[in-house]
Amino acid sequence: MTVRCACGLEAVIRTSWTNQNPGRSFYSCPTLSPTYVNFLRWYDPPMCQRSIQIILGLLRKHNELEEILAMVEEKRVIIEELERLPGNLVVYKTREHLKRIQKAVLVEVIELKKELRLHVPL
Structure with a gap:
């Protein structure tokens, strides 16, 4: 089944990372144009509350690890500069x-x- 945006183009499937619908797929305008609404309709059914909690917890852990990685990288650069x-x-x-x-x-x-x-x- 083909889903079309109001602009006439075939919709693409994107993933939501909002707190209400983390990891849920939806149809969206392929241009991401501000003049069109990017959300058209859901591609998949809603998730149970437990799945949402797990995904949000994983996202928090991911973000914490990204912050740690950025700090480690910053320290690595400083050490390289000091070694020179x-x-x-x-x-x-x-x-x-x-x-x-x-x-x-x-x-x-x-x-x-x-x-x-x-x-x-x-």
Whole structure:
């Protein structure tokens, strides 16, 4: 069965990644034109609530792993840059980097103390 969009082109099947319909297939306009509604109708039947919960959990884990991977890649690039520097510059750069980290942690601790004071009844 051929499904056509309002623009006259044959619809394509896409996958929804919304919280309400994760992983569910639907017919859509092939042009993704803003003048047309991209959703035409569902290709497959609705999923049970448990399937939706599982898919959303997997998506969260996937996103967490992507963030970790990005941080690892950032650290890898920094290490490569440090390895290209002469030895005395590496020590200097590392010390400067550690100072920045210490300052950021100190700021977070101060903010946390302020927040805790707001939540503790006197």
